[in-house]
Amino acid sequence: MSRLVVLSLGQGNLRDGCATVTAQVGEASNPYHMKISASLPAAPKILELYQNWQALYYAFYQRLSCWRNSVETDDYLEISEVGLTHVSEADILKLSQKLSKRLNTWLDSKEFRKIDRQLRTQLKPSDEIRFIIETNDPLLRRLPWHLWEFFEDYPYGEVALSATEYQNTNKLPINHRKYQLKILAIFGNAQGIDISHDRMFLEKLSHRAEIKFSVSNTNILCFLD
Incomplete structure (x- = not known):
């Protein structure tokens, strides 16, 4: 069965939390079959981990790009950023795992657990789920939502992002x-x-x-x- 879930984070963010979180569950023909309300606590640690991961990622691939350019041009380029010149893929992977663990801990918080449990009572592992996350916060949009443990139990779920406010464009009539x-x-x-x-x-x-x-x-x- 094809299902639709819209998770709206309202005007919340990682630093202050999301005071009003709603989840709407339905189908393509009836997208508002059920609505659940909850909240999410502040998660500044996720913000810190993401910023650190982003810095390591950029430093690693910048160094890799400079190394490749130096090989091609026979010029030697040195990256002088202290503490970032020895970044490895293992460091990025380790930080990614920490970010994933912290994200799942956040989504398993008691404030949000009501939505998680209600979704599981309405959905089946065999369902094709279009999971839309509504938020205007740029950092919340960049989080690896696909690593949420919820999707391990629903392998046919697909995550998409949307603004909290939008309007349908007028479509030309189809002959x-x-x-x-x-x-x-x-x-x-x-x-x-x-x-x-x-x-x-x-x-x-x-x-x-x-x-x-x-x-x-x-x-x-x-x-x-």
Whole structure:
């Protein structure tokens, strides 16, 4: 089943927390089937870990880029930033794991646990879930939401980000007739066979498809276009 979950973090942020968090659960045809309210506490440690991870990541790949350029041009470039010249992939991985652990601890807080538990009662592991996170805070948007342990139990969940306020753009009307299904039904020798029911069945589809009937000496054939 295809499900839709919209998690709105309101006007909150990592430094002050999210005082009002809502989760709406539904389907494509009924996106407001259920609404749950909770909150999230302040998480300055996540902010600190993310900023440190970002600094290490940039330093590592800047050094790697400079090294590659020096090899190509035979010039030696030295990065003088103290403490960042010996950054390794292992350091980045270690900090990434800390960030992931801290993120999951935050989302498992007692203030937010109500939403997590209610979502699990409404969703099945086999569901295809479109999970939209609404926030205007740039740092909340950059968090690795896909590492939330919730998605380990729902492998068909897909995370997307959205602003808290938006409006649907006007769409041009679609000419459904142009893309209508076409059926060519060829009726063959009807001796000893009652084909009237087959014809009636196809005629019932006339509001959904363009149907043409033809007579042949062969058996009944249907071609879809």
